[in-house]
Amino acid sequence: MRASTSPRWWRAVGLLITLALTPGALACSGWDAATAPTTTTAPTDDASTAPHPADSGGSPPAIDTVSDMPPVVDPANLYSETAAGKLQPWLAEVPLRVYVPNGRSNDVTVIDVATKQVIGTFPVDAEPQHVVPSYDLRTLWVLSNQGYSLTAIDPPSGEPVATLAVEDPYNLYFTPDGSEAIVVAEALRRLDFRDPHTMALHRSLEVPDCAGINHIDFSIDGRYLIATCEFAGRLAKIDLLERRVVGMLELSGGGMPQDVRISPDGKTFYVAEMMRNGVYLIDAATFTEIGFVETGVGAHGLYPSRDATKLYVINRGSNRVPGPPRGPGSVAVLDLATNQVVDRWEVPGGGSPDMGNLTPDGRELWLGGRYDDEVYVFDTTTGALAGRIPVGKGPHGLTVWPQPGRYSLGHTGNMR
Secondary structure, eight states, X not given: OOOOOSOHHHHHHHHHHHHHHOHHHHHHHTOOTTTSOSOOOOOOSOTTTOOOOOOOSOSOOOOOHHHHSOOOSOTTOTTGGGSTTOOOGGGGGSOOEEEEEETTTTEEEEEETTTTEEEEEEEXXXXXEEEEEOTTSSOEEEEETTTTEEEEEETTTTEEEEEEEOSOOSEEXXXXXXXXXXXXXXXXXXXXXXXXXXXOEEEEEEOTTOTTEEEEEEOTTSSEXXXXXXXXXXXXXXXXXXXXXXXXXXXXXXXXXXXXXXXXXXXXXXXXXXXXXXXXXXXXXTTEEEEEEEOOTTEEEEEXXXXXXXXXXXXXXXXXXSOOSSOBOEEEEEETTTTEEEEEEEOTTOBOEEEEEEOTTSSEEEEEETTTTEEEEEETTTOOEEEEEEOSSXXXXXXXXXXXXXXXXXXXXXXX
């Protein structure tokens, strides 16, 4: 993998110049040479004092997220197109790899899924949090929120191809119609709606009552999103047509809500709650709390099985941030028909599973070991740990790529 010791803003300019001179790289990464930025600015690491970026995208596009989103194929299972065997044909030629952002060593580890061997590492800017597939499935974005940058990875080569200056990118999602990227600026309590390719800013939505705005998922019709407020113990509901906050829900147990995922039928949102060690159930129609299921210590990440009958709840093994190594980390298997935990897979000897995703066939679940500097591989048929791979320091939101689905809504592969 390429390495560089030059300052990050000069590295970004150099990479973009290289892209401008190599159309083939642009084609395989999904970048448009006519609209890609030709310069970047030196980011600041101080989120509290950073200036608000200028509107570099011109007038925002006219958007109707409901009518312009791809239609749901099966209303009883909005994940129907993410099943095993539904990989887009052109993605079949992309090597199956895992990309691990290491938040304390400021690099990305690349692992071959078949051999479970590390095949490369490349540096990125400060504190990479997640690796996010683009809406069009052609680019992987590394989010360095303390480095105030996004690094684009070209999946066919597995190499970084550009770095763009973006304010506080803790997480990244895409509107269901694909017209805009949504950068979750956690420290700034803001959602920034940007061009999904160039990341030019269209508009910002301040969410001041949502301290620690963090993870997002979308309604089945694409009309609104639900966001977790990690440091406020509540959820925010945001109308995507009007781009405004339309509701705040105080969780009965408060705590630190983390990941959120919608049920296959679109009727329930599941919200992982790290302090109460379980998952809240939220009625999508009324935006009210309707239940709670205990899953394990430090409930954090949520991933539906390929057949959409189970929800894998990743329990980090600690309620503390940062937590200790070798905690009682586990994966709880939640039956989506009954909302009951039907199995629990422990990390032998303890660990700190955090974020990740499934292989395309759904037979393996790959997770970053946040406080143990390793990656875990669970066999989803047996629940046994099939791999334990040392990586860099502080691995967080890894992604497995490619994955089946028509488009990505963001995070580590919220596919539809």
